[in-house]
Amino acid sequence: MAGGLGTVSQLWRYPASSLAGERLDAISVEQKTVYGDRLFGLVDADGEIARPDREARWHKVPLIRTRLSETPMSKGWRLEVAVPGGGWLPAPDPRSDRAVSAFLGFEASIRPFGTENAASGYVGPLTEARYAKAPIHLLTTASLARLKALHPEGTPDPRRFRPNIVVDMAPVEGSFPETEWIGRKLAVGDLELTVSEPCRRCGFTIIAQDGFDPDPGILRNLVRHNAHNLGIYCTVDRPARIEIGAPMRFMD
Numbered sequence: 001m002a003g004g005l006g007t008v009s010q011l012w013r014y015p016a017s018s019l020a021g022e023r024l025d026a027i028s029v030e031q032k033t034v035y036g037d038r039l040f041g042l043v044d045a046d047g048e049i050a051r052p053d054r055e056a057r058w059h060k061v062p063l064i065r066t067r068l069s070e071t072p073m074s075k076g077w078r079l080e081v082a083v084p085g086g087g088w089l090p091a092p093d094p095r096s097d098r099a100v101s102a103f104l105g106f107e108a109s110i111r112p113f114g115t116e117n118a119a120s121g122y123v124g125p126l127t128e129a130r131y132a133k134a135p136i137h138l139l140t141t142a143s144l145a146r147l148k149a150l151h152p153e154g155t156p157d158p159r160r161f162r163p164n165i166v167v168d169m170a171p172v173e174g175s176f177p178e179t180e181w182i183g184r185k186l187a188v189g190d191l192e193l194t195v196s197e198p199c200r201r202c203g204f205t206i207i208a209q210d211g212f213d214p215d216p217g218i219l220r221n222l223v224r225h226n227a228h229n230l231g232i233y234c235t236v237d238r239p240a241r242i243e244i245g246a247p248m249r250f251m252d
Contacts, residue, residue: 006140006169008188008246010158015066015079016040016091016110017129018050018058020209021162022067026243029191031236032135034164036068039077039117040091041127042100045107049127053203060104062159062209078119081110084210092124134233137199138188139163140178143230145171150221155212160205163231167248176225178232185237189246192238198229205230 012021013034019042028035042050042061052058067088069078080088081096083103089096097109111127112118139161147156149171158166165188169177181195201222208214222230 005186005248005250006142006167007248008165008242008244009141009168010163010166011242011244012158012162012164012166013037013068014162015068015077016042016081018042018052018061018204019064019066019081020062021159026241027164028239028241029136029164029236030239033133034136036077037164038113038129038133039068040079040110040112041129042108042110043127047125047127050108052207057104057106059207062204062207064100064103077117079110090119092118092122134196135236136165136193136234137161137163137231138165138167138178138186138193138234139199139231140167140169142169142171143176143178146174146176147218147221147230150225151217154215154217154221156218157209157212159209160212160218161199161201161230162204165242169248176230179226179229181232185251186234186248187251188248189242190238190240191236191242191246192240192251193234194237195232196235197233198227199231199233200228201230 011024011027013036014021017038050058050061052061063084065082067080079091081091082088083099086099091110101107113129144156179198184195186193205218206216
């Protein structure tokens with residue numbers, strides 16, 4: 001079966017886990033990850049990584065902006081972060097650590113997940129990712145429209161759900177459509193994917209970010225109407241660079 005499903009409307013990568021994502025016009029999808037995705041983590045004084053989904057003290061972390069320079073991986077990545085009301089600062093760096101700590105109200109620091117991720121010359125401490133992620137997280141506007149229909153007073157902003165790819169797709173009445181695609185193959189532009197599993201949502205979805213307030217009703221409706229899920233995880237069959245406007249279709 002073949003057929004057009006929609007077009008890519010947003011592309012995201014997340015240079016530092018739990019911090020705000022970086023919205024881009026194009027992303028390069030590799031076999032195991034998006035190029036530049038989740039290279040750094042934020043930890044407290046004890047080395048415990050940020051958990052906005054579980055601990056209220058971390059709830060302001062998604063308000064911290066991130067961006068990467070496009071330096072070659074052989075020289076490491078140059079990460080910059082900005083707390084609300086502040087300018088861009090290099091990270092890992094004592095200056096950004098001080099700004100982040102002051103914003104959160106307790107000592108915290110940004111660390112790379114591996115020495116290959118940090119800019120050349122970095123000799124500081126490392127941290128480890130707290131979960132093994134799927135290569136791609138894809139979400140359709142049809143599912144966001146379904147959530148809005150169930151929870152009209154809510155704001156189902158894609159940033160609540162941290163997708164890599166948002167596809168503009170016509171609503172399907174009474175359905176979160178991509179949740180029904182498990183095992184199917186998709187083409188997004190030249191990128192080829194297999195849908196591996198639904199994306200089970202956590203407490204991150206209900207906390208405030210820039211432009212919207214805390215909302216427990218977001219997660220409550222997903223638990224009640226879609227078994228905790230929104231969006232899908234995908235494995236990569238054919239890596240590719242994709243841009244805004246790329247079409248998505250079934251390959252089977």
